[in-house]
Amino acid sequence: MSYTIALNFEDGVTRFIGCKEGETVLDAAYRQKVNLPMDCSDGVCGTCKGHCEQGEFDMGDEYLEEALSDEEAAEGQVLTCQMVPSSDCVIQIPVASTLCKTAVGRLEGSVAVVEQLSEDSIELGVDLEDEAALVFLPGQYIHIDVPGTEEHRSYSFSSKPGDRRATFLIRNIPNGVMSGYLTERAKVGDRLALTGPMGSFYLREITRPVLMLAGGTGLAPFLSMLELLVQKRAEGESNEQPMHLIYGVNKDDHLVKVDALEHFAAELPNFAYSTVVVDEASEHPRKGYVTHHMDAEVLHDGDVDVYLCGPPPMVDAVLKHFDNEGIVPQSFHYEKFTPNQAPKEAS
CATH class of the missing domain: 3.40.50.80 (Nucleotide-binding domain of ferredoxin-NADP reductase (FNR) module)
Known part of the structure; x- marks a missing residue:
């Protein structure tokens, strides 16, 4: 059994890691070369504290209250060195991704479809080389390099996580860099580079209207x-x-x-x-x-x-x-x- 853990860093980068059954989030992160903050790894210092927004887990009782108070635990604060997930989880990490020696992911894909939906919007479909490598939270966005330029533009996914074809709704801007490419030069099969996912705008667990x-x-x-x-x-x-x-x-x-x-x-x-x-x-x-x-x-x-x-x-x-x-x-x-x-x- 393995769970998917989304680590959301304060600079907007999201990194997804796999966590084995019985494994702490800190150990899983280090195993996958994500150096989450920590000093003791024993639930004593509180350096590895984060906030779990979604998911089920066990914190045990081996940590000190000085590291995590009952009030903090009730608010969803966790110690990643003690947190053992029992489901997929989303955790806010209160430092930049660069401080954890991790970086935003980079993917390759090809243009599958470009459709003018209206004068105002274009739908872009991108077939990914490795769809398993693209995991995101619904609502997040990704950077897409504009072919023939040194620029990129950022777009939210309109497709769901796990689809091999990622889709995007793109506003058709007169003289826009991406709009110009899509309306004038884009061809099925064009290679695209994507960087992400990113963003703190995503669907949380639904518990009310x-x-x-x-x-x-x-x-x-x-x-x-x-x-x-x-x-x-x-x-x-x-x-x-x-x-x-x-x-x-x-x-x-x-x-x-x-x-x-x-x-x-x-x-x-x-x-x-x-x-x-x-x-x-x-x-x-x-x-x-x-x-x-x-x-x-x-x-x-x-x-x-x-x-x-x-x-x-x-x-x-x-x-x-x-x-x-x-x-x-x-x-x-x-x-x-x-x-x-x-x-x-x-x-």
Whole structure:
């Protein structure tokens, strides 16, 4: 038996390691050349402390309270030198990956499909040479080198972890480096280099209602999350918490992947979605911004986990709306992006 442990470092890098049954996270990391912080390895100093966001584990009782208090343990703090997982886990490591002598992964793949979904968005499919090497948390992003340049661009996965073909929704930017490549030069079979995964925007364990807010190509990470939830339901790991996605775009023809959302709504009985169009000339039944359509029934009096991915003006508008309305979600995870830089996450 082996478990997959996601180590999320404070510089945004995620490293996945395998942990054998009965093995501590610290030992598993060192076995795979990830030097997590430690001084004693005996549960005495507390140097190896991290925060377990997801998963089951045993901490035993061999550590000192000075290293990890009962209050810290109750909040999910762990000592990686004592933590023995009994399931897959996600652990926040409060240092940069470079200090642990590990680096973000690098992968090779080839262009499988480039499809113009609308004037505003392009879908890129990349067939990976070694799909087993690409493990990520649904919602995370990766850097893709732009062929013929020395630049890269960062995109969230729209496919689920474990798929041999990784897919991405890419905004079509006039004169954009990646947009220009995809619309003018890209050919099936072109070699691509990818670096990642990265990011702290990812789906956590669902324990209460979920509200997802997507703007434009910010829909991508939610497609990845929903794909995984459909798979888990098929495997018997469903949850009954209500989930609602509000997907906002500027124009009618910017709405893409609605067929996928219909599929998710059919496969996940507790999932529903609504679409919103900004254009005043639109005949869409819901016009305006996502903030105009966050009804009380999807906010659950604040007993809700909110996930938000979109351009900076949308993120700022939602933050302002929550503040003005006195809405304090139980947890709030958001990622804002601009066309020419990596996403910025907060939680």
